[in-house]
Amino acid sequence: MSFVSAAPAADQVSWTVQDDLGNIKGSGHFPVPGGTQTSTISCTSTTSGYFAITATLTNAGGTLPHLGTRPTGIATFGVLPNLSGVLPAVSYAHQDQHRFGMQGLNGFTAMLTKLGVSRVIDDRQMSSMEPNGPNTWTPGTSYVSTMYKGGSIMRLVRLDGIPAWASPTGAYEDDTNAPTDLSYYQSYMGRVGTDTEAMRKTYFPNQQSNYYQVTWEPNWKDSSANFIALYKAVYTGLHATDPNAVVMGTTSPNPGACAWCEGGQLQTYGALGLGQYIDGVSTHSYYSSDPSPSQPPEQYDTDSNPANVARALDQRMRALRSQMQALKPNMRLWSSEVGISYDPGSAYGPNFPSGNQLYAQAAVAARTHLIVLGEGAQVTYFFYGADYPTEVGFGSFFDMVNPQGSWSAQTVSPKPEAMAFAALTNIIDGTQTLGRLNGLPTMAYGYAFQQLGGGSVITALWTHNNANWPTTAGSYSPTASMTYSLKVDNAGTNGTVTVLDMMGNPYTVGYANGVVNLTLTESPIYVVSNNASVMSAQVTAPIGYTGQ
Structure with missing residues (x-):
């Protein structure tokens, strides 16, 4: 650990290392001269997890600075668990058997690998690939991120998003309206299928299937018939060129049975034939508008009102699995997003979050993903990589540069949540769910x-x-x-x-x-x-x- 001090006169640095519960795991003092000085000490960790360093000058005071979204007073690091003597190594028959994805760290291949994450989301929306006109995208390796070329980080291919030139409103649309020319949309999806299968053969030969997500939290304003027509065009186009396609939707923010929830959407659109045009179900697994330490996934399980009990995440997941089985038995289920923020009303700043808030976020996040997997999802995605603006605290890492966070943070430092995720992946990846x-x-x-x-x-x-x-x-x-x-x-x-x-x-x-x-x-x-x-x-x- 390296400390930079700027003592006005000879002094000593007092330091501690604390875990996610605030327990002191190491401490000490060392002398420093006046002026700017870098001092380095070596520590050996006997435990894994999240650690926060504190430091001050005994006489002159002071503390570690507020940086980005990380509060004043701490610097953080993580130690990965070593379970080689506890759990036998798993042999994967195919790469699809891995269970964990993440949003928000695309390009951080080494970081994702250390976290035990094997999947991200890759954009192939028509709005991304052909924003200015038809037939302007030709599949090829020039569109392949270097992070996929190592073969360890797999793709969920995102398809939502209609460019203005193809939209009935003349403006970009995302999951509100079908494109004006569904025949062209189908042919575009054929090119996506060709591109995806070529990538699988080249970079992921041990991956059995290619996975696609058609819509993303749809706020559909078009007709129900056009919703089915959109799925038909995507499904037909992809399966025409990709023999290993698994087409998934509808990706509601909530997995439950309400009208706009995933289970409710499957019931509504299933009656119109949606089951013919999906191979699996993708959902986001938010159980509350403010998923946070103060609103954990189990908060309604013991409620005396049955309607409230149904709002708990475990109940929502069971309702979804039941509706899936009624629509089309034994489909895959992926949760492609769920995250835990700080408590409602929070703001990034020098004095927030507290250690207690960070501990609670980690505990609630780990429980949330365990419920998702335990209730029958094959895959779950962590959300989000680092803190970002407006929705405070969803990051698993502090953004060390931007005080309000950034969607594309480059310098990050772990929260307890990140290390709870690392333990979760090390322990649960390579498993089947018993129940x-x-x-x-x-x-x-x-x-x-x-x-x-x-x-x-x-x-x-x-x-x-x-x-x-x-x-x-x-x-x-x-x-x-x-x-x-x-x-x-x-x-x-x-x-x-x-x-x-x-x-x-x-x-x-x-x-x-x-x-x-x-x-x-x-x-x-x-x-x-x-x-x-x-x-x-x-x-x-x-x-x-x-x-x-």
Whole structure:
């Protein structure tokens, strides 16, 4: 760690390193002369996760500066978990089996790889490729980002967006109206299919399918018949040239069953024939207009009003899976976006966010993505890379340059959320979803996964209690807990399991008579066990989920 001091006279620097819960993991002092001085000290980490450095001059005071969206007083870094001694390496039969994507770090190939992210979104909208007129785009390698040429970062091909010249309004349209010439739109999609399949063969030969997202949170103003016609044109054009196309939609912001939610859209447009023109479903998984620490995904699960219970994310995902099964059985489900912001009314600034806000964001974000996967999505996308303007705090990283964030930040520093994501990917990628645990007590949550090829069982568990988690901005308790007994082995057997905390740090817990006693907090833990038949007998698999 390098410290730059500017003491007016000889002084000493007092420093600490704190984890996501504010626990001091290291501290010390060292002398510095007057004037500008760079001092470097070496530390060895025995734990993984997020860390914040604090520093001050003992006599002259001062602190680390406010930079970009990072508040005054801290510098941050992350240590990736090393689970080689805890979880066996997974053998992937094909690249599609990876489960995690991200929006907002396109081009950061090394960063994405370290985070365990294997998918991003790539633009092939007609508005992007042919903004000024028809037949102006010819597929070819000149349009291929260098990040795909390594073959490790795969693509979800985005198709929404109609340029002004092809729009019935004479202006750019995005998911409001069908283009004026659907025949041309179909032929354009044929070129996209040719381009995509050529890229797959060249850069992703172990990827079985090519994945397309037709619309993006549609605010449709055209007729329902034209919505179906748009999907028909896209589906027909892509499948004419891409034998491996998986065409997905409709990508509502909310996965539930309301009229504009994903389940509701599938019901409405499914009655008009949409099922003929999709191979899978893509949704965004927002459960609230303000997904944040103060509005977590489980907040309505214990509500006395059944209508409110249906608003919880787990209930919304189940409703979506049920509607998918009614429309077209056993389709793939991708969540191509969900993120957790800071609490409503927040603003970037020198004194915000607090460490408690950052901890709560990480815990809620990890739980949100576990619910999405546990309730039957094959893939989930993190949102967003770094902080950006207007919607405060959605970034997994601080933007170190722009005080209000930027959509294209280049200098970033991790929040606890980024390191919780890194642990999540290291633990859950390479798994099949077994399902949600049955018979959980009120305020306990649990989902079981199994590594591909019949490997280790991983059970994610946490508790959420609204009483310890205020519905308006406040102090979020990292210590409030409940006990839970999990059956991990056959009756009469004794042994140990490995438990991983939210940041991927392992510890060993003994079990007796096949049952391990656990302490659950608002931060998810992951229990690694080996008896898959015992776990499979106590879960409910998501409707229509057919694995990876």
